[in-house]
Amino acid sequence: MKKILKVVKTGGKLIDDEERLEKVLTAFAKIKGNKILVHGGGSMASRVSLNLGIKPQMTDGRRITTALDIEIVTMVYAGWINKKIVVKLQQLGCNAVGLSGADGNVIVSRKRPVGEIDYGFVGDIEKVNSGWIQTLLESGLTPVFSAITHGGDGTLLNTNSDTVAAEVAVAMSEKYDTRLMFCFEKKGVLTDVEKNTSVIPIMNWARYQRAKDEKTIHNGMLPKLQMGFDALRRNVSQVMIGDETILEKNPILFTQLKL
Amino acid sequence: MKKILKVVKTGGKLIDDEERLEKVLTAFAKIKGNKILVHGGGSMASRVSLNLGIKPQMTDGRRITTALDIEIVTMVYAGWINKKIVVKLQQLGCNAVGLSGADGNVIVSRKRPVGEIDYGFVGDIEKVNSGWIQTLLESGLTPVFSAITHGGDGTLLNTNSDTVAAEVAVAMSEKYDTRLMFCFEKKGVLTDVEKNTSVIPIMNWARYQRAKDEKTIHNGMLPKLQMGFDALRRNVSQVMIGDETILEKNPILFTQLKL
Numbered sequence: 001m002k003k004i005l006k007v008v009k010t011g012g013k014l015i016d017d018e019e020r021l022e023k024v025l026t027a028f029a030k031i032k033g034n035k036i037l038v039h040g041g042g043s044m045a046s047r048v049s050l051n052l053g054i055k056p057q058m059t060d061g062r063r064i065t066t067a068l069d070i071e072i073v074t075m076v077y078a079g080w081i082n083k084k085i086v087v088k089l090q091q092l093g094c095n096a097v098g099l100s101g102a103d104g105n106v107i108v109s110r111k112r113p114v115g116e117i118d119y120g121f122v123g124d125i126e127k128v129n130s131g132w133i134q135t136l137l138e139s140g141l142t143p144v145f146s147a148i149t150h151g152g153d154g155t156l157l158n159t160n161s162d163t164v165a166a167e168v169a170v171a172m173s174e175k176y177d178t179r180l181m182f183c184f185e186k187k188g189v190l191t192d193v194e195k196n197t198s199v200i201p202i203m204n205w206a207r208y209q210r211a212k213d214e215k216t217i218h219n220g221m222l223p224k225l226q227m228g229f230d231a232l233r234r235n236v237s238q239v240m241i242g243d244e245t246i247l248e249k250n251p252i253l254f255t256q257l258k259l
Numbered sequence: 260m261k262k263i264l265k266v267v268k269t270g271g272k273l274i275d276d277e278e279r280l281e282k283v284l285t286a287f288a289k290i291k292g293n294k295i296l297v298h299g300g301g302s303m304a305s306r307v308s309l310n311l312g313i314k315p316q317m318t319d320g321r322r323i324t325t326a327l328d329i330e331i332v333t334m335v336y337a338g339w340i341n342k343k344i345v346v347k348l349q350q351l352g353c354n355a356v357g358l359s360g361a362d363g364n365v366i367v368s369r370k371r372p373v374g375e376i377d378y379g380f381v382g383d384i385e386k387v388n389s390g391w392i393q394t395l396l397e398s399g400l401t402p403v404f405s406a407i408t409h410g411g412d413g414t415l416l417n418t419n420s421d422t423v424a425a426e427v428a429v430a431m432s433e434k435y436d437t438r439l440m441f442c443f444e445k446k447g448v449l450t451d452v453e454k455n456t457s458v459i460p461i462m463n464w465a466r467y468q469r470a471k472d473e474k475t476i477h478n479g480m481l482p483k484l485q486m487g488f489d490a491l492r493r494n495v496s497q498v499m500i501g502d503e504t505i506l507e508k509n510p511i512l513f514t515q516l517k518l
Contacts, residue, residue, distance in 0.1 A: 048334075051311050071339055075307075079338015080330055083407065083415055087361040091413035097363045102346040103356045104400055132398070139394065141363055148342065154350035156342055 004033055005137070005176035008247065009165035011040025013185040015081060020244065024183060025085065027247035029092035034137045034176060036168060037096070038145045039085060040161035045076040059117050065158045070121040073158050074100070077146040086144055096142045101149030102156060104132050107164065109149040109157045123149045123157025125164065128171035166227045166236075173235040180231050182224055182241045188255035189225070189241055193218045196253075199242075204258040205229060228257045263292055264396070264435035267506065268424035270299025272444040274340060279503065283442060284344065286506035288351035293396045293435060295427060296355070297404045298344060299420035304335040318376050324417045329380035332417050333359070336405040345403055355401045360408030361415065363391050366423065368408040368416045382408045382416025384423065387430035425486045425495075432494040439490050441483055441500045447514035448484070448500055452477045455512075458501075463517040464488060487516045 008028055014020050028037060049056070049072055057064040065073070082098040089096035101107030101123075109123025136143055145168065147161035162182065169180040188199035200207070208225050211217040217225070228239040240246050242254030267287055273279050287296060308315070308331055316323040324332070341357040348355035360366030360382075368382025395402050404427065406420035421441065428439040447458035459466070467484050470476040476484070487498040499505050501513030 048311075052307075053310075074342050075334040075338035077338075078342050079334035079336075083333050083337050083359055083361055086359070087409050087415050088413055090361055090364055090409060090411065095364055096361075098359070098361070100342055100345070100357070102342055102349055105349055105354055135398065139391075150346050150349060152349065154347050156346050 002175065002177040005172055005178045006031055006033070006035045006181060007038065007165055007169040007172065007178060008035065008181045008183055009038045009040070009162060010183045010244075011042070011161050013042075014183065014244070015040055015042030016044070017185075020185070021085075022088070024244040024247070025088050026092060027244050029089055029094040031247060036133070036137075036143045036145070036172075037085070037089075038147065038161055038165040038168065039077075039081060040147060041073065041077045041081060044081065045073045048072055048076055057120075062117055062119065064118065065120040065122050067121065070156055070158055074148050074156050078148045082144060082146040089142065089144065094142050095140055096144045097136060098144045098146070100146050100156070101159070101164075105129055105150075105152070106132055107145075107149040107159075107167070108152050109159055111151050111155060111157060121155060121157050123151060123159045125149060125159065125167045128167055130171040130175065133168070133172060134175055162224055162227055166231045169231055169236045170234045173237070178236050179238040179240070180228065180236050181246055182228070182239075183244055183246060184241075185243060187243055187245075187253045189217060189221055191216060199253050200255050201253075202258055203241075203255050225257070229259065232257060232259050261434065261436040264431055264437045265290055265292070265294045265440060266297065266424055266428040266431065266437060267294065267440045267442055268297045268299070268421060269442045269503075270301070270420050272301075273442065273503070274299055274301030275303070276444075279444070280344075281347070283503040283506070284347050285351060286503050288348055288353040290506060295392070295396075295402050295404070295431075296344065296348075297406065297420055297424040297427065298336075298340060299406060300332060300336045300340060303340065304332045307331055307335055316379075321376055321378065323377065324379040324381050326380065329415055329417055333407050333415050337407045341403060341405040348401065348403065353401050354399055355403045356395060357403045357405070359405050359415070360418070360423075364388055364409075364411070365391055366404075366408040366418075366426070367411050368418055370410050370414060370416060380414060380416050382410060382418045384408060384418065384426045387426055389430040389434065392427070392431060393434055421483055421486055425490045428490055428495045429493045432496070437495050438497040438499070439487065439495050440505055441487070441498070442503055442505060443500075444502060446502055446504075446512045448476060448480055450475060458512050459514050460512075461517055462500075462514050484516070488518065491516060491518050 239257040498516040
């Protein structure tokens, strides 16, 4: 029987809210056994950019990661936020090690090809070095990933943090019974985005398709769900969406994905 | 016989000068066998602070690391500079892994006690986790340290990068024949700071004492020399000071320390 590995993604408003981030990290530190944390960036990169007088570059309404932007997101995500999380986990007795995709060549991406839009320094994941992650886990370490990867050619690449979590979970599934947990500020997938009580406990593929057609789910949730279903198809054993309480032993309110 | 380990410190103007940094990293990547890189911050943190409108806090002419400053140096040193170096080394075929002292609990410091001056978030090194560094080296990885350590109590601490290099070298000396190389923009310890040809090839303890008394060595060099002699006394087998050419196989001009 494979050992259980929990891959937890945290992001959005949980990163910006000191108090809630502390709750997430406290619950995460208490998880027994193998675990990995992947964090998003929150709004700090935009605030730093704004303070430095850098205006976001947009093309057709899409945000472009310029050479200056990748410098700033690397500073903020792989620098401050990553180390702030690692130092807090260390304090909580969890032997965390902060990583970008460049460290130990652990996540290699391909710079998104220039089509109608040139997204700039944005990467789509090609390879996760699962062997080294396993070595770290077996040494009792807890990898903490920022969503900065690299192209192998000296470029750092901004990468979607949900994708980092999903790809890491998929890559680790060969060796572990892997559970992917998307942890954000809401209780789960909601039918009414204003009501935390409107959580859908089980989201299956058919219901997802229907909800997509009928537009009954918040737009921002759709890529996360698609990624979750893809992960289940690629041997991740469980995908959960909810707030920090899903990290506890017997969570009550959350959404579980089923194929 | 112990295996050789080279601990290279790079900093100062080499960090700010893209072209010279590339030379340093190219030479470093070519070093065969076990190696560790420790980097300083250069002037970028000050520039970022300045751009963000933050004024340096001084007490009695000494710089204080405020809560906001530690945020910025962590962003710049552990974020941008560390990852910029790691991604370049990866491109050069060197399997680098960027670390702050918090990662894997690898360097624990004590916040400098408040005496006449409160330096703020500044750390003096107490413990280097040499076992884990050895594990990384034995897995073929090359640790790249920024000079940010932690107190174990959730605080990140700004630490002198020469000290980080010296303390890492000392800690590793139990297991390795350790050579400490201070790599900066000059050819070595100079009798005339303007003339690279005035390199002192061998600096022994007596000459250092004399030079200190007679003020014939640049002030900024004195702590580096003291640290070097201390490292030799604490079982580091060799200490060299020079520019990037000391990383090559048979360097010509440099300063070697002798007790």
